[in-house]
Amino acid sequence: MARTPFKVEVLTPEGEVFNDEVEMVSTRTSVGSIGILANHQPLLAMLNPTELRLYKSESEVVRYAQGEGFLQMTGDRALVLVDEVFSVDKLDAADLRDRLKRAEDELASAEEDSEERRQAERDKRRLEAFLKLTESA
Amino acid sequence: MALKDVKSRIASVKNIQKITRAMEMVAAARLRRAEQRIESLRPYAGAVRRMTRQAAEAAGNVPNFPILNEHESEDKIGILLVTGDRGLAGAFNSQIVRAGLRAGIEYEGAGKTTVWYASGRRGVSSLAFRGREAKGAYTGFTDRPSYANAREIAADLVAAYVDGEVDRVEIVYNRYVSALTQEVTRETLLPLQHATIMGDDGADDSLGGRAAEEDAASDHADGKHALVEYEPDPEVILERLIPAYVEISIFRALLESTASEHGARMTAMRNASENAGDIIKDLTLEFNRERQAAITQEIMEVVAGAESLV
Numbered sequence A: 001m002a003r004t005p006f007k008v009e010v011l012t013p014e015g016e017v018f019n020d021e022v023e024m025v026s027t028r029t030s031v032g033s034i035g036i037l038a039n040h041q042p043l044l045a046m047l048n049p050t051e052l053r054l055y056k057s058e059s060e061v062v063r064y065a066q067g068e069g070f071l072q073m074t075g076d077r078a079l080v081l082v083d084e085v086f087s088v089d090k091l092d093a094a095d096l097r098d099r100l101k102r103a104e105d106e107l108a109s110a111e112e113d114s115e116e117r118r119q120a121e122r123d124k125r126r127l128e129a130f131l132k133l134t135e136s137a
Numbered sequence B: 001m002a003l004k005d006v007k008s009r010i011a012s013v014k015n016i017q018k019i020t021r022a023m024e025m026v027a028a029a030r031l032r033r034a035e036q037r038i039e040s041l042r043p044y045a046g047a048v049r050r051m052t053r054q055a056a057e058a059a060g061n062v063p064n065f066p067i068l069n070e071h072e073s074e075d076k077i078g079i080l081l082v083t084g085d086r087g088l089a090g091a092f093n094s095q096i097v098r099a100g101l102r103a104g105i106e107y108e109g110a111g112k113t114t115v116w117y118a119s120g121r122r123g124v125s126s127l128a129f130r131g132r133e134a135k136g137a138y139t140g141f142t143d144r145p146s147y148a149n150a151r152e153i154a155a156d157l158v159a160a161y162v163d164g165e166v167d168r169v170e171i172v173y174n175r176y177v178s179a180l181t182q183e184v185t186r187e188t189l190l191p192l193q194h195a196t197i198m199g200d201d202g203a204d205d206s207l208g209g210r211a212a213e214e215d216a217a218s219d220h221a222d223g224k225h226a227l228v229e230y231e232p233d234p235e236v237i238l239e240r241l242i243p244a245y246v247e248i249s250i251f252r253a254l255l256e257s258t259a260s261e262h263g264a265r266m267t268a269m270r271n272a273s274e275n276a277g278d279i280i281k282d283l284t285l286e287f288n289r290e291r292q293a294a295i296t297q298e299i300m301e302v303v304a305g306a307e308s309l310v
Helices: A093-109 A115-136 B003-059 B092-109 B121-129 B147-162 B194-198 B211-222 B234-309
Strands: A006-012 A015-022 A024-028 A033-037 A043-047 A050-055 A061-066 A069-074 A077-082 B076-082 B113-119 B134-138 B168-176 B182-190 B229-231
Touching: A006 A050, A006 B003, A015 A050, A015 A061, A015 B003, A024 A077, A033 A069, A043 B003, A043 B234, A050 A115, A061 A115, A069 B003, A077 B003, A093 A115, A115 B147, B003 B168, B003 B194, B003 B234, B076 B092, B076 B121, B076 B147, B076 B234, B092 B113, B092 B121, B092 B168, B092 B182, B092 B234, B113 B121, B113 B147, B121 B134, B134 B147, B147 B168, B147 B182, B147 B234, B168 B234, B182 B234, B194 B234
Parallel strands: A006 A077, A043 B229, B076 B113, B076 B168, B113 B134
Antiparallel strands: A006 A015, A024 A033, A024 A050, A043 A069, A050 A061, A069 A077, B168 B182
């Protein structure tokens, strides 16, 4: 069954990466996975690193690896704001593992309850999410 | 100077001119790209600001996050120098180092300690040369900084501020005005000012001048008072939105610095090419004079030889 299309814009600090009509947006908020259809209730959500899927139709899906971000649903359009996106096949598993190792080292040396520790945790979460994407691809 | 020497000097100056011309053209092409990237940041910065307003309105107020709080005493000043990885760009790097060190010496004179951070190899090595160790050194990307670079710097600075290693952070960078003009700019990054976040009058420039208009337009379109669902609570969303301002400010400074660097290099290389042209002209004149002198000399020798036979 065809769903009602709605406008989605994906914005990063480096510019717009996607601006088109889709049937569904699938991503992950800090609470859990979420799928957005047309006419969704107004929403402001915080996004965690994951795979961002834009369903142009049942069969045509645009996929990105997304960093942290926000999703704003207003009226008939959605705005996805993320700090970075990559196409999934451009992710380099070996490089990610290296960086993950470094983030873990930093985490181990950071003091309990310090901001440094929170930043390292944030890095680790991002890298783990990306790494998982390379494994499933 | 012997004729041969002049000839070889002309050849070598011409070679140098070829190189400086090529560098000028490369810098011009990169400058255009860098300008576009500054433009590309605007919509994102505007959207972050709109979301912050919306969440702040829902939360009632902006809660007091550590990066918004001024420290009681301001004893340790962090200074971030934004320079380039490479030289050959006129005063681009040296004016940043000079302005940063001058500010640092002023602070030290007032009995405060300074903590140094530098992006760009030039800044890092200049600091080392002056006997100041950079606590954070970020290199290898100044040709084309990515948001991840800005995020890394912001994470370090925010951690240092929140964990009390510094009481204030300033950034010194070349603000991009035009290809010919770059302005050394010193701004306070941390503590983050309330005005920067809510976009009060005058603070708009820091995140793109168009933000205010966009805000006004979207406030209508969004139907401000519609029931909005927040996932998670607006307070928690703000907790991540607010640090984004630090990242965006640093990213913008990195982008402006990159555009400035290419502009400065373009100008410096154009001057060098023009200089080389002048030198070539002078040397060519000298070459012709020498050549004519040599010919005259030869004629005189032939005439003198013929005369002696008569």
